[in-house]
Amino acid sequence: MTTPPTADWLRLDQQICFSLNAASRAFGGLYRVLLKDLGLTYPQYLVMLVLWEDGELPVKELGARLRLDSGTLSPLLKRLETAGLVRRERSARDERSVRVRPTEDGTALRERALEVPRRIAAATGFDVDEIRALRTRLDDLTTALDAAARQAGPADPADQRP
Incomplete structure (x- = not known):
């Protein structure tokens, strides 16, 4: 890298x-x-x-x-x-x-909504495996960022009250 x-x-x-x-x-x-x-x-x-x-x-x-x-x-x-x-x-x-x-x-x-994810997937131009892989990477990124935010502590000093 x-x-x-x-x-x-x-x-x-x-x-x-x-x-x-x-x-x-x-x-x-x-x-x-x-x-x-x-x-x-x-x-x-x-x-x-x-x-x-x-x-x-x-x-x-x-x-x-x-x-x-x-x-x-x-x-x-x-x-x-x-x-x-x-x-x-x-x-x-x-x-x-x-x-x-x-x-x-x-x-x-729900029945009417079934077409929405199909159309979103088609709009990305990605195949199902690429979408799955991207979602997994984004979930991993979210987990890592949540952990980093917890480690960094509260951003607002008011959040530090007992």
Whole structure:
């Protein structure tokens, strides 16, 4: 592996974060077009993916799976509930816990959504093995960066309170 000269370290085209962000924005643009017919935004689509996979889940677990905090997830779920796609209910055993599940309409939407990943895969120009390999590398990158962030400690001094 060759290391770029020190002068190049701060060049935009040398920043992996920029390349990942640009790819993410490109994905977002394509998803926006493909999800329009489903009436979903990309974050709402992610919520529905998890619910189609797991059925009913506590909101806290859903947030953990999606790496979303409750301040972001709650309004998303409210909009999905207003659209009739999910139902939120307080747990009878623990009033602090709210569970969310797809409604009948939310479950039916899954059939229409099946075309989305096929079209995304085709748009990448990658074959299935290349997509799998890229996803594995990105998962490894996420794991490594999460570990590095934990090691570095909290970014906000307020997070250091006991």
